[in-house]
Amino acid sequence: MLEIENLSVSYGKTPILRDVDVSVDAGEVVGIMGKNGVGKTTLVKAIIGLLEADAGTIRFDGRDVTDERADERARRGIGYIPQGRDVFPELTVEQNLKMGETINEASETLHYDTVYEYFPILEERRSQKAGTMSGGQQQMLAIGRALVGDPKLLLLDEPSEGIQPSIVQDLTRDLRELSADLGTTILFVEQNLHVVQNLSERCYAIDKGTIVDELEGDRLASRDEVAAYLAV
Amino acid sequence: MFEFDLYRVLSFAFQFLDSFAVIVLATVGLAIIFGMMGVINLAHGEFILVGAYATTLAFHAGAPLVLAMVIGVAITTVYGVILERTIIHRFYGRLLDSMVVTFGISIVMIQLTRIAFGNSLPQISTPFSSIGFGPYSYSTYRVALAGVALLTLVSLYWLFTRTDFGVRARATMQDADTARSMGVDTDRMYTSTFAIGSALAGLTGALYAPARSMNPEMGSGFLVEAFVAVVVGGPSVLLGTPLAGGLLGAVNAGFTTLGGTFIGQVAMLVAAILAIRLMPNGITGLIETIRQKRRERA
Ligand SMILES: Nc1ncnc2c1ncn2[C@@H]1O[C@H](COP(=O)(O)OP(=O)(O)O)[C@@H](O)[C@H]1O
Ligand SMILES: [Mg+2]
Numbered sequence: 001m002l003e004i005e006n007l008s009v010s011y012g013k014t015p016i017l018r019d020v021d022v023s024v025d026a027g028e029v030v031g032i033m034g035k036n037g038v039g040k041t042t043l044v045k046a047i048i049g050l051l052e053a054d055a056g057t058i059r060f061d062g063r064d065v066t067d068e069r070a071d072e073r074a075r076r077g078i079g080y081i082p083q084g085r086d087v088f089p090e091l092t093v094e095q096n097l098k099m100g101e102t103i104n105e106a107s108e109t110l111h112y113d114t115v116y117e118y119f120p121i122l123e124e125r126r127s128q129k130a131g132t133m134s135g136g137q138q139q140m141l142a143i144g145r146a147l148v149g150d151p152k153l154l155l156l157d158e159p160s161e162g163i164q165p166s167i168v169q170d171l172t173r174d175l176r177e178l179s180a181d182l183g184t185t186i187l188f189v190e191q192n193l194h195v196v197q198n199l200s201e202r203c204y205a206i207d208k209g210t211i212v213d214e215l216e217g218d219r220l221a222s223r224d225e226v227a228a229y230l231a232v
Numbered sequence: 233m234f235e236f237d238l239y240r241v242l243s244f245a246f247q248f249l250d251s252f253a254v255i256v257l258a259t260v261g262l263a264i265i266f267g268m269m270g271v272i273n274l275a276h277g278e279f280i281l282v283g284a285y286a287t288t289l290a291f292h293a294g295a296p297l298v299l300a301m302v303i304g305v306a307i308t309t310v311y312g313v314i315l316e317r318t319i320i321h322r323f324y325g326r327l328l329d330s331m332v333v334t335f336g337i338s339i340v341m342i343q344l345t346r347i348a349f350g351n352s353l354p355q356i357s358t359p360f361s362s363i364g365f366g367p368y369s370y371s372t373y374r375v376a377l378a379g380v381a382l383l384t385l386v387s388l389y390w391l392f393t394r395t396d397f398g399v400r401a402r403a404t405m406q407d408a409d410t411a412r413s414m415g416v417d418t419d420r421m422y423t424s425t426f427a428i429g430s431a432l433a434g435l436t437g438a439l440y441a442p443a444r445s446m447n448p449e450m451g452s453g454f455l456v457e458a459f460v461a462v463v464v465g466g467p468s469v470l471l472g473t474p475l476a477g478g479l480l481g482a483v484n485a486g487f488t489t490l491g492g493t494f495i496g497q498v499a500m501l502v503a504a505i506l507a508i509r510l511m512p513n514g515i516t517g518l519i520e521t522i523r524q525k526r527r528e529r530a
Contacts, residue, residue: 098396
């Protein structure tokens with residue numbers, strides 16, 4: 001589904017990512033964990049196309065998309081949930097969801113029913129401006145917006161950031177179930193131990209702009225192994 | 233005594249409609265481009281000039297007035313899109329740079345117009361008659377323009393809040409990166425918005441072609457009013473434009489009625505300066521601050 005090879009990205013002259021290799025198969029839920037400032041957001045933005053690659057290739061769904069713009073990649077089927085959610089504050093909840101309809105041009109399916117089933121608050125508040133909702137509700141909206149157009153790959157940047165711990169657990173469960181229900185592949189970056197251990201089937205560790213480890217099974221289940229890569 | 237007052241009131245009302253129409257029509261195009269791309273197009277007045285000249289030339293070439301106006305709008309739109317694609321798009325989000333560049337464009341256009349058409353064009357005579365009462369007389373056409381201004385505002389409101397294009401355009405204004413990552417081709421969105429802003433400038437030029445004298449500097453007057461109204465209106469341009477038009481139009485009309493055209497213009501600029509001192513983020517900025525405070529208290 002997604003193959004990243006030798007990816008390097010910089011801000012101006014400052015190199016941030018070096019030789020990143022990541023691959024995600026269809027149907028997988030894959031995590032990338034790392035502390036603050038190691039380059040997680042940079043990687044996610046390079047995958048969706050908001051940052052340009054200096055070197056390396058990004059293949060999505062069998063096609064080299066390295067030189068495509070973000071909107072082209074979105075229309076190919078990547079649903080993106082930015083760090084800090086970034087809902088459109090002045091648009092209503094419903095208009096925000098509508099914005100997600102253009103994701104995955106090839107699919108006619110719209111998942112309003114599923115989104116409203118998982119997050120009924122979005123249906124209740126559909127005429128309310130998104131900027132007036134709580135952080136947790138905005139996160140639900142950002143997820144709904146990315147899912148509504150039936151993406152092949154869901155890309156999440158620290159979904160747990162700034163959200164109450166009790167809600168983080170619900171969110172993690174919802175994401176797992178949504179991925180299973182809709183058959184959506186998930187790639188997320190996180191520094192929250194609970195999310196890393198409960199959402200990913202496989203997880204890369206990133207440090208100082210490069211992939212340093214890949215964990216699954218017992219290692220991923222071990223609190224100590226995972227915590228070593230996080231600031232805990 | 234009563235009659236005298238009634239004339240004054242009527243005179244104020246007509247003057248208000250006239251000022252409101254000028255301010256709103258001069259401003260909408262500039263405001264939409266500013267709201268979307270964060271650039272102030274200082275050549276906006278010369279976009280209006282293109283609309284007015286194209287309309288006037290088409291009319292003198294034999295086109296009926298309405299057709300001449302349509303031609304004026306079309307030519308200004310094409311002209312705007314060409315400038316956007318070649319030059320202006322490089323300066324999006326860079327307010328000061330964009331002002332310098334468009335100021336340069338403005339000067340060049342004024343000179344080119346002078347070289348090509350001389351110091352003036354014969355004006356199209358104003359359609360409809362005048363409304364006379366007591367010592368006053370007003371052009372029906374200019375009052376009708378207030379209706380057109382209102383209709384333009386309503387159409388734009390509908391376009392930006394009720395259509396798919398409008399929702400995508402506002403999403404792009406609020407957060408271009410996120411809009412792009414939702415599949416919006418933001419470059420195309422910018423060009424379309426610039427085309428709409430240019431068309432509105434063209435419309436303003438076309439509508440005022442029969443009501444103003446046609447000379448290469450005619451755009452500057454419109455630009456001053458538009459610039460002031462955008463600053464007074466603040467960040468939410470769709471709401472800010474009619475509010476600023478209403479406020480500045482009322483001040484202008486009041487003082488024009490009392491002391492004549494010159495006093496009316498001066499009063500409007502003084503009001504604008506006061507407004508900016510009291511509301512640094514414009515009227516809509518102030519409204520947003522008040523709303524925020526209410527929300528925090530609730
Ligand atoms: N716009 C930017 N310009 C320059 N440097 C940046 C910018 N954004 C992030 N960085 C730097 O890039 C590095 C990686 O940032 P980021 O990808 O946001 O990390 P993370 O998401 O893992 O916290 C950090 O050192 C950060 O300071
Ligand atoms: Mg980050």
